[in-house]
Amino acid sequence: MWLSPALLLLSLPGCFSIQGPKSVKGLEQGSVSVQCRYDPGWESYRKWWCQGKSWDFCTILIESKGSEEEVKKGRLSIRDNHRDRVFTxxxxxxxxxxxxxxxxxIxxxxxxxxxxxxxxxxxxxxxLILWEETTSTTPTAQSLEPLAMSSTSYGRTHFILLVFVKVPILLILLGAILWLKGSQRVPEVQ
Incomplete structure (x- = not known):
């Protein structure tokens, strides 16, 4: 059936392929490490870390080279582990x-x-408060929440994909199906 591939296209797997902890805590003069996981296929892409309340006005502070080589910049470092598909x-x-x-x-x-x-x-x-919060939950309990639930970038990316990719492709497929159905009609004999 023609419509099934069109519906599968709407999900566009791989579009929302990154996740990480919703929040992390660290102590002043200590360190904090953030692990961001990504889906297969993104290993050789450059990974970055930026600061800003809004995705639109975020300032990139450090970026990987697309390899597993660690990059250091001031007090920041970024390292990509392609095998585990996680950058830290x-x-x-x-x-x-x-x-x-x-x-x-990414x-x-x-x-x-x-x-x-x-x-x-x-x-x-x-x-003491931070220590109690950190020790009362394991790192895995600090929920790796899917992008769809926690990031405003999901909404923006989804809207762009919906308007410029998904809807036009769905309309083209629907038009092709209707055209094919119309051309298969047998003319009536009078």
Whole structure:
């Protein structure tokens, strides 16, 4: 049936292929590492880490070279593990001003893929609170939430794909089906 491939196309697997922790916590003068996972096929692409509340005005702080080679820039480092399909960004030493909204992303043609991560920096005063929160949950419990649920970039990317790719292709396929059905009609004999 012609319509099944069209419906499968609407899901466009691989469009939302990056995920990471919703938030991470670290102590001032310590370090914090963020692991962002990606789907197969993105191994050789450049990975990046940027800062900003909005995806549109995010400033890229560090970017990988598309290889597994570690890149360092000031207090930041980024390393991509192609086998496990995860790249790790580390900030060390952590300063109080590092707290905020960041994005881990994959550079590609068209809109980049990205995932929002909140970084919280604790000081000596809230050391005990951060320690209790960190030890009461395992790293896996700090939910690797899918992009669809936590990032505004999903909405923007999905809208762009919907308007410029999915809807036109679906309309073309629907028109082709209707044209084929119309050309298969047998003329009536009078």
């Amino acid at each position: 960004v580390t900030i060390e030493p952590l300063h109080r001003g590092d707290a905020g909204t960041y994005w881990c992303g 550079r590609k043609s068209g809109p980049d893929l990205g995932f929002q991560v909140k970084v919280t920096v604790g000081t000596g005063r809230n050391l």
